[in-house]
Amino acid sequence: MNKKKLLVLVVVLFAAVIYFVFYHKKNTLTMVAANADAIILVDTKKLTRQYVYSLATHPSQWFGSKNKDENSISILKSGVKIPDFFQVFHLKNSKISDWYxxxxxxxxxxxxxxxKQQKFTDQGNNIFRKDQIYIKMSDKNCIVGTSDQGFESIGYQMLLSSKNNVLDAGKFINRGVGGILFTSDHSIPNLSIEINEDHIEIKNDSNSYDPAPIISKLQQTKSFLETELNAANLNNFSSLFDKAFAESSQISHLKATANLEQVNDxxxxxxxxxxFNEVEKESIQKIIQPNYVIDLQSSDPEKTESYFQNKKWINAQKQFTAIPFQPNTIEKNKTGFEIKSTRKSIQLSPKLNENYIFVRNNALLLSSFKSLTKPEKKLISDIDYIFYGNNEQDYYLKLKFKKGKLPLILRW
Structure with missing residues (x-):
């Protein structure tokens, strides 16, 4: 074989390897529970290509971490199949924090x-747990979740092998490395997931919503929280906790500003x-306390007040007890209600006439989460801000991380 033919063969073989490793998908079908109402899909081939490209452009990471344990088992060699499409789903009528x-x-x-190496404990009945991660094993597969409440129903549906819980993932990821599908609310379009240099974006494929002007204005504030939501957004968020709230309360608009402060308690x-005489002992501890003001506009303030009274959310001291951070006061006005924390007064920020939630990271926030692991604390401390925006049928979520030497995909 002459050199030219050998070179052609090498190039063809190299191209074939690249194709099968980074592009070829054996199966775009993925199994989820039939009663899933929200599904997150990640194209592992796209994610791998993005990771390899980032790694190739950062030579300092080529030889891995010096502190890595050579005897540790990586997830790639853990004994589970890495699917072409990684999926996480939420079950109808379950807690918002329960995902599988x-x-x-x-x-x-x-x-x-x-x-065992990762220090999971055996809970019995083929269930293992570490912190808030639960794993249920059968002969051929395992269910991983942030709760064990849905294991029985998911396992039963998998045994049925019904076509209702088989999803063609390839149809739902057009842009980015992943997508989010809402099966129970068709008013919300499919969303794409993009991992960028220092932020993650979740948005419509239409890409017609530009959040930059709003984010720029919000960054000029110093608040921990800024939010402004209309009736439609209030309905979407409140339905996660109380499906009847938005309609029954008649709340049509919410505007809120909040700051965090460390105080002595x-x-x-x-x-x-x-x-054996009883002795009173007094001690001081430092706690994180929010100072806030919330403006609630109502289409019918009288009905709103009746709804609050029926829920027993207003006590004799005119405190709004639905908010656990006490003390506060609630006052009725011409358009609705204003709720204020009483420890320190703050002013409501100017109205932007947009729908958004803006949460800025604060060092005090991390100190209030005592039970978090080191990786979880590191993740939270790296966040700069979280922004949610909506304009009619356009939805947008941005997780902005602090600037670092490495792109996001290489930090984890």
């Missing part, structure tokens, strides 16, 4: 060894002296 995914086994014993306890 299903994986097939390549080697079940390897996976058990992986769980006095704790009174009682003990006994050497003569």
């Amino acid at each position: 995914s299903v994986f097939e086994f390549k080697d079940k014993q390897k996976f058990i060894a992986f769980l 006095t704790i009174i306890t009682y003990g006994y002296d050497d003569n």
